[in-house]
Amino acid sequence: MTFLVLGLVKAAAKMTSSCTTTTTIISPLSEVMQKGREKLKTVPLYLEEDIRPEMKEDIYDPSYKDEEGPLPKLEYVWRNIILMSLLHLGAVYGLVLVPSSKFYTLLWAFVYYVVSITGIGAGAHRLWSHRTYKARLPLRVFLIIANTMAFQNDVYEWSRDHRAHHKFTETHADPHNSRRGFFFSHVGWLLVRKHPAVKEKGGKLDMSDLKAEKLVMFQRRYYKSGVLLLCFILPTLVPWYCWGETFLHSLYVATFLRYALTLNVTWLVNSAAHLYGFRPYDKNIDPRENPLVSVGTLGEGFHNYHHTFPYDYAASEHGWHINSTTFFIDCMAALGLAYDRKKVSKAAVLARIKRTGDGSHKSG
Ligand SMILES: [Zn+2]
Ligand SMILES: [Zn+2]
Numbered sequence: 001m002t003f004l005v006l007g008l009v010k011a012a013a014k015m016t017s018s019c020t021t022t023t024t025i026i027s028p029l030s031e032v033m034q035k036g037r038e039k040l041k042t043v044p045l046y047l048e049e050d051i052r053p054e055m056k057e058d059i060y061d062p063s064y065k066d067e068e069g070p071l072p073k074l075e076y077v078w079r080n081i082i083l084m085s086l087l088h089l090g091a092v093y094g095l096v097l098v099p100s101s102k103f104y105t106l107l108w109a110f111v112y113y114v115v116s117i118t119g120i121g122a123g124a125h126r127l128w129s130h131r132t133y134k135a136r137l138p139l140r141v142f143l144i145i146a147n148t149m150a151f152q153n154d155v156y157e158w159s160r161d162h163r164a165h166h167k168f169t170e171t172h173a174d175p176h177n178s179r180r181g182f183f184f185s186h187v188g189w190l191l192v193r194k195h196p197a198v199k200e201k202g203g204k205l206d207m208s209d210l211k212a213e214k215l216v217m218f219q220r221r222y223y224k225s226g227v228l229l230l231c232f233i234l235p236t237l238v239p240w241y242c243w244g245e246t247f248l249h250s251l252y253v254a255t256f257l258r259y260a261l262t263l264n265v266t267w268l269v270n271s272a273a274h275l276y277g278f279r280p281y282d283k284n285i286d287p288r289e290n291p292l293v294s295v296g297t298l299g300e301g302f303h304n305y306h307h308t309f310p311y312d313y314a315a316s317e318h319g320w321h322i323n324s325t326t327f328f329i330d331c332m333a334a335l336g337l338a339y340d341r342k343k344v345s346k347a348a349v350l351a352r353i354k355r356t357g358d359g360s361h362k363s364g
Pocket of ligand 1: 165269270274287303307
């Protein structure tokens with residue numbers, strides 16, 4: 001078993017290095033590098049974007065500005081407010097039950113958490129929203145199941161909101177606009193009707209790639225039953241049935257507490273990682289590098305890098321560092337299930353740090 005894991009790690013490392021050299025920016029950059037760092041200042045932005053020419057819907061559009069005038073009156077979605085409150089009350093009771101839970105129940109909840117977060121990070125986020133790599137059918141099936149376990153809207157809706165978030169960051173067309181405060185960007189946006197600009201701009205995004213993907217449309221069609229089974233029934237029944245956990249512990253710890261944790265950790269990317277941290281790659285945008293958020297989300301907290309280079313499959317400059325999602329994708333690549341991973345070259349990153357960074361990067 002250990003040999004198998006070690007072999008996988010070695011193979012993945014090999015694949016990582018090969019990917020960095022094969023899918024990086026086009027060749028003139030290497031010449032620029034040789035001519036010295038001074039030259040790097042002049043590397044134009046468009047070079048960074050050419051590594052994924054097929055997708056532009058997640059690229060920041062600085063020309064879009066909010067219209068003047070007051071916010072429209074908030075319309076509360078009471079169904080969501082009540083359900084979210086009940087879930088969080090249940091999660092608090094789950095916390096109380098943790099010390100009296102069986103070890104396997106806690107382990108089960110943890111594994112379920114890790115798989116759900118991977119379904120969001122490697123699935124809805126890096127694969128389907130940003131198209132930063134390609135995945136073969138078995139991996140896509142795993143990711144769609146993991147994504148359904150996480151219950152954060154189906155992949156199609158998640159990706160539409162997320163592409164709008166990148167394209168119109170920090171405007172009213174950004175579904176969780178962090179300029180409206182921590183609470184709004186964390187969870188408040190799910191408790192009120194969407195701003196008209198989100199509907200208008202989000203509705204115009206090109207989602208044809210996802211509409212054409214049968215698996216994504218299948219998840220969307222059967223989403224309610226999928227969520228009921230994978231986010232609520234299965235995680236509750238397994239501890240109860242398989243190792244004799246009480247029904248109460250199974251429901252409140254493995255289901256409500258685990259689900260509430262998964263949600264809040266993911267939401268921290270939209271709230272904390274847009275408010276707290278350094279901006280070594282682009283000081284002109286709000287998203288920040290927040291390693292603590294990366295711990296919880298398994299690698300999604302390097303958010304200044306990610307918004308600067310949304311087409312990079314690692315969503316970070318630092319490889320596997322606090323980023324098991326990248327490790328997972330690399331392992332899948334070693335197994336032949338993931339391929340065509342897009343990676344921004346070191347040269348382009350350094351050029352960008354020099355041009356727009358806040359000076360906090362160690363190279364600066
Ligand atoms: Zn963001
Ligand atoms: Zn993103």
